[in-house]
Amino acid sequence: MRILFSIYIGTLVALVLFSYGFVDPNFPYRLGGLLPAVVLEHKYLATAVYCVLLISMYFSYLSFMKKAEQKKLSAGTIWKLIGATTAILIPSYPAFSYDIFNYIATARVLFTYHENPYIVMPIELPVEPMLSFMHAANKTALYGISWVVLSGIPQGVSFGSILAAVLAFKVFIALFYLGLCFLIYNVTKKSTYALVFFALNPLVVIETLVSSHNDVVMMGFALFSFYLLTRRLYIGSVTALLFSIGVKFATGFLLPVYGYVFYRQVWGKSVPYKRVYFISALLMLGIFLLSPLREELYSWYFIWPLTFASLCSDRKVLRNGMIALSLGLLLRFAPYIATREWFGITPTIKLMVTPAPLALYLLWNKVLHR
Amino acid sequence: MNRTFCVIILATFLYLLPVAHIHTVTAYTLPYPSYMPGHTLYTPRILWDQVMEWWHFGSISKTKYHLALSDRYLVEAVTLLEYKQYLLAVSALSHSNTHFISSVLYARDVVDEQKDKGLQATILKEAGKEHTRVLTVQAETFVENITWSAEHEDPVTLELPFLLRQSLIIRSYANTI
Numbered sequence: 001m002r003i004l005f006s007i008y009i010g011t012l013v014a015l016v017l018f019s020y021g022f023v024d025p026n027f028p029y030r031l032g033g034l035l036p037a038v039v040l041e042h043k044y045l046a047t048a049v050y051c052v053l054l055i056s057m058y059f060s061y062l063s064f065m066k067k068a069e070q071k072k073l074s075a076g077t078i079w080k081l082i083g084a085t086t087a088i089l090i091p092s093y094p095a096f097s098y099d100i101f102n103y104i105a106t107a108r109v110l111f112t113y114h115e116n117p118y119i120v121m122p123i124e125l126p127v128e129p130m131l132s133f134m135h136a137a138n139k140t141a142l143y144g145i146s147w148v149v150l151s152g153i154p155q156g157v158s159f160g161s162i163l164a165a166v167l168a169f170k171v172f173i174a175l176f177y178l179g180l181c182f183l184i185y186n187v188t189k190k191s192t193y194a195l196v197f198f199a200l201n202p203l204v205v206i207e208t209l210v211s212s213h214n215d216v217v218m219m220g221f222a223l224f225s226f227y228l229l230t231r232r233l234y235i236g237s238v239t240a241l242l243f244s245i246g247v248k249f250a251t252g253f254l255l256p257v258y259g260y261v262f263y264r265q266v267w268g269k270s271v272p273y274k275r276v277y278f279i280s281a282l283l284m285l286g287i288f289l290l291s292p293l294r295e296e297l298y299s300w301y302f303i304w305p306l307t308f309a310s311l312c313s314d315r316k317v318l319r320n321g322m323i324a325l326s327l328g329l330l331l332r333f334a335p336y337i338a339t340r341e342w343f344g345i346t347p348t349i350k351l352m353v354t355p356a357p358l359a360l361y362l363l364w365n366k367v368l369h370r
Numbered sequence: 371m372n373r374t375f376c377v378i379i380l381a382t383f384l385y386l387l388p389v390a391h392i393h394t395v396t397a398y399t400l401p402y403p404s405y406m407p408g409h410t411l412y413t414p415r416i417l418w419d420q421v422m423e424w425w426h427f428g429s430i431s432k433t434k435y436h437l438a439l440s441d442r443y444l445v446e447a448v449t450l451l452e453y454k455q456y457l458l459a460v461s462a463l464s465h466s467n468t469h470f471i472s473s474v475l476y477a478r479d480v481v482d483e484q485k486d487k488g489l490q491a492t493i494l495k496e497a498g499k500e501h502t503r504v505l506t507v508q509a510e511t512f513v514e515n516i517t518w519s520a521e522h523e524d525p526v527t528l529e530l531p532f533l534l535r536q537s538l539i540i541r542s543y544a545n546t547i
Contacts, residue, residue, distance in 0.1 A: 113485055115428030124430060126487050 001067075008060040008081070012088045015053055019210055021046060022095035026133040029163055031093060040340065047338040054330055057202040062323075068196040075185075075192050082181055082199045086174050089209035094166065096333050097211040097300070098135040104165045105130050106141045106148060107155035117141035117148060130162060146221075146246030147214055170212050177208045180220040184310050187227055197319065198310035203326035207300035215303040218247035222254060223307060226280075229261055230273070237262075250304055253287050254280055274312055281308035281318065297354070299329035317365070324361035328354040398496040400441050400504070403449045407458050429479035433490045436476060437497055440469035444501055451508060456528050457518045463533055467540050470501070474543045481547060491547040498544030505541065509534040 021039030023031045039046045064081070067073040094100045105128070109117040113125055122128055123137040131137050141148055154168035181199040188194040198204060208216050221244030228237035241258060244251045257280050264271045285305035291297055306322060313319045335349035336342060405412045419439060426435035443466035450459035473494060480490045512530045519525040 113428065113430075115485075116426060116431045119426060119431045119434060120428065124489060125485055126489065127484060 001072075004060060004063050005081075007056060008064075009084060009088065011053055011056040011060060012085060014049075015057075015206075015210065016088060016092040018046075018049060018053060019092040019095035023093055024098075024133040028129065039337075043338050043340060047334050050334055050337055051331070054202065054327065057205070058323075058327055061196075061200050061202055064196050064200055065193070068193045071192075073192060073196065075190065075195070078192055078195055078199070082178070082195075085200065085205055086178060086209060089205065090167070090170050090174055092210045094170070094211050096206065097213065098133075099214075100166060100169050100212040101130060101134050102136050102139075102142065103147075103151055103169055103212075103214065104155065104158075104162070105134050105137070106143070107151040107165075109141075110148060111152050111155050112160070143214065144246035144249055146243045147217065147248070150217065150247075170209070173212045173214060173216060174209055176214075176217045176220045177204075180216050180223065180307065183220065183223045183227060184307070187223065187230075188311055188313075191313075194310045194313045197313045198306060201306060201323070201326055203299060203302055203330055204306060206330065207303060211300065213300040213303070214247060215300050218244050218251055219303060219307040220244075221247065222251040225258070226261070226276075229258070229265055230271075232265060234262070234266075250284070250287050250301070253283050257283065277308050277311035278315065278318075281305050281312060284308055297329070297332075299326075299332055302326055302329050320361060320365070321358060324357040325355075327357040331357070398493070398500040400445050400500060401438075403445050404442055406446065406449065407455075407462075429476050429483055430485060430490055433473050433476040433480060433494070436469040436473035437494065440466045440473055440501075441497065442466075443469060444504065448504060448508065451512070456516050456530065457520070457526070460528050460530065460533060463537060466501075467537050470498075470540055471543065473497075474547065477544075477547050491544075494544045494547060498541040501541045502538060505534055505537050509538065 017035070018039075020031055020033075021035045023036045025036065064073060064078075068078070105122040106117045108128065108130070109115050109120055109122060109125065113120075113128075115125070118141050121138055121140050122131060122134060125131075136142065150172075151169070154172040155165060158165035158168045177199075181195060184198050185191070185195045204216075207213050221240045225237045225240035225244060228234075228240060241251070241254070257276055261271050261273075261276055282305075284307070288301045288305055289297075291301050302322075302325065306326070309315075309318055309322050331353040332350045334353065335346045339346050405415055423435060426432055443462045447459045447462035447466060450456075450462055477490045477494050480486055481488070509531065512534060514531065516528045516530055517525050518528050
């Protein structure tokens with residue numbers, strides 16, 4: 001067990017160091033020293049390091065899952081692991097996505113410049129120092145009003161410093177991550193397996209604690225709304241759901257399920273929650289798979305179905321299939337590290353690596369059960 | 371004597387040489403005509419504009435908001451003039467002027483607040499040029515006052531030339547930012 005913990009913690013520390021290899025050259029602070037230059041110089045080595053880190057994380061993850069299934073991992077230990085994961089990864093640089101800078105820029109447009117971020121693009125404020133390393137400066141706010149308002153909290157405590165803002169947003173999102181883990185733990189009646197399935201999933205860990213995407217915020221409110229529904233706190237439940245939809249809109253597709261549960265609760269009928277969560281997981285998976293129609297299959301969107309899948313983690317094929325797919329989604333970043341561009345051969349490699357782990361799992365599963 | 375004669379001939383030739391008229395092509399484009407008075411959605415559109423005024427907070431947003439409305443009402447006025455709906459055209463042109471003035475005032479706020487490096491002012495100046503081009507054409511067309519006689523109402527004299535001159539002066543305010 002100690003070896004496993006050492007491998008896991010060591011991998012996280014290595015991930016933090018690796019993340020500083022992707023510091024934007026226009027970032028006002030020289031973070032990482034020579035590491036960005038080294039990562040850029042030795043692209044294939046960096047890709048190999050990334051893949052090794054992923055393999056290590058998944059090895060640890062599957063080991064923890066097995067131990068949780070065998071009840072060899074106590075809740076206290078798991079929470080310590082989650083706490084350690086959060087504490088170690090908060091100081092990491094948001095290496096694999098620029099979304100956090102978009103959050104900060106949107107918050108600055110509203111709270112610093114007092115302009116409507118749905119009308120004024122950051123590029124229309126050329127005095128803004130963040131423009132030099134933002135990647136969506138020519139877009140108005142991409143998120144719902146709930147997130148824009150919420151982002152005032154970390155923006156407020158950053159006092160205008162970009163470095164402090166990055167840290168504040170990371171801590172803010174990490175708090176929602178911990179809250180969502182706590183919710184999952186409670187909704188599943190303190191299932192350590194469900195907790196490990198979600199909280200230590202490398203995709204959730206990387207996309208939430210390293211890249212700091214706000215999907216856990218959206219899913220946190222969504223799951224909280226279902227939780228309040230089970231407690232018959234209808235006003236709070238509806239408010240939480242509306243807040244969730246106001247973050248990123250995807251949870252709007254849960255309305256039919258929510259309506260069904262609401263109706264059965266109000267009329268005093270029993271609610272088959274396991275089936276509800278399973279259908280919610282499928283709905284979120286469907287929306288996730290349809291996301292390329294809008295833009296692209298982003299790996300952090302997979303947090304949507306993973307949240308509900310953790311509530312029905314006894315469904316083996318769904319559970320294992322999702323783990324395999326999460327690996328494939330994280331591998332999508334590898335061709336970018338190797339080529340340092342999103343065009344050319346990168347889209348083709350991304351298309352190949354994404355379904356590969358899932359295909360291998362399904363094949364292995366078929367062979368095993370022949 | 372010969373040298374002087376050559377200089378005179380050259381000067382005369384250069385003076386008479388046809389010079390290509392340089393048309394100032396602004397990058398600014400006015401919108402297509404929207405709903406006209408009488409359309410079912412015209413009044414809801416006005417109500418929506420009032421709601422949008424609240425939504426457009428901040429000096430840059432307000433500059434954009436008022437400029438967009440000024441553009442729309444100008445196009446509406448020009449369309450109404452083509453259809454000889456002079457009373458409605460005068461109203462639309464007055465609205466356009468009001469919104470353009472508001473846009474200029476908010477653009478000055480943007481400069482005072484140092485939010486941009488003259489971006490909104492540049493856009494407003496381009497808009498002013500395009501408005502001026504359109505209004506100049508109308509001013510050349512409507513040189514006399516118009517008496518508007520609505521059914522069962524007293525005739526009204528519409529001082530269209532004066533209003534058009536006033537509109538042109540208002541557009542020149544964009545150059546004062």
